[in-house]
Amino acid sequence: MKNTAEADRIQSKLIQISHMQFSRVFQQFGSLGVHPGQCGMLWILRQEDGLSQSELAKRLKIKPSTVTVSIRRMEKAGLLERRADREDMRRNRIYLTDHAKNILEKAKKIFDENEKIMTEGISEAEQCLLLRLLNQIIENLERAAPSDEENYCRIKPLKEEKPYA
Numbered sequence: 001m002k003n004t005a006e007a008d009r010i011q012s013k014l015i016q017i018s019h020m021q022f023s024r025v026f027q028q029f030g031s032l033g034v035h036p037g038q039c040g041m042l043w044i045l046r047q048e049d050g051l052s053q054s055e056l057a058k059r060l061k062i063k064p065s066t067v068t069v070s071i072r073r074m075e076k077a078g079l080l081e082r083r084a085d086r087e088d089m090r091r092n093r094i095y096l097t098d099h100a101k102n103i104l105e106k107a108k109k110i111f112d113e114n115e116k117i118m119t120e121g122i123s124e125a126e127q128c129l130l131l132r133l134l135n136q137i138i139e140n141l142e143r144a145a146p147s148d149e150e151n152y153c154r155i156k157p158l159k160e161e162k163p164y165a
Contacts, residue, residue: 010137014137021114021118022036024114025110025114028110028114029107029110032103032106032107032110033077033103034077034079034103034107037070038070038073038074038079039107040060041056041060041067041070041071041074041080042079042096042100042103042104042107043104044056044059044060045080045094045095045096045100046096046101046104049095049096050083050093050094050095051093051094052085052091052092052093052094053067053068053071053092053094056071056094071094074100078097078099078100079096079097079099079100079103080094080095080096080097080100081094081095081097082094082095083095
């Protein structure tokens with residue numbers, strides 16, 4: 001694979017697909033009043049409503065502080081609500097509002113239509129193989145990820161030097 005042109009490398013194709021799909025989804029979800037980045041949290045809560053902020057952070061693989069900011073924004077937009085945990089009043093549980101549930105129904109239709117467009121001309125067997133290969137790529141990347149969650153997705157600063165001293 002060494003002689004493969006840069007534009008034909010797997011990573012380049014994944015980036016191209018990611019950009020095309022994100023652009024499409026950004027526009028589609030914008031019409032629903034939702035940022036695509038909020039969808040992950042909404043989908044997780046659709047499956048298991050009432051998670052704590054720390055449980056959401058673990059499932060989304062992001063920092064708890066990032067979850068807190070997202071929850072605040074989504075509360076203001078009328079998508080989520082916090083309720084005190086019945087067993088531990090110090091802990092909040094996060095729940096979808098009816099507004100969010102309606103948006104998720106529309107979002108599912110958008111995802112189904114996008115899936116249909118992306119897989120046009122690809123047989124069912126090829127789709128199964130593609131899914132298996134993509135899952136393998138995800139597994140490989142997860143194994144290669146740093147184990148220290150605090151350093152995950154953080155760019156380390158360059159050493160500060162005094163060039164004019």
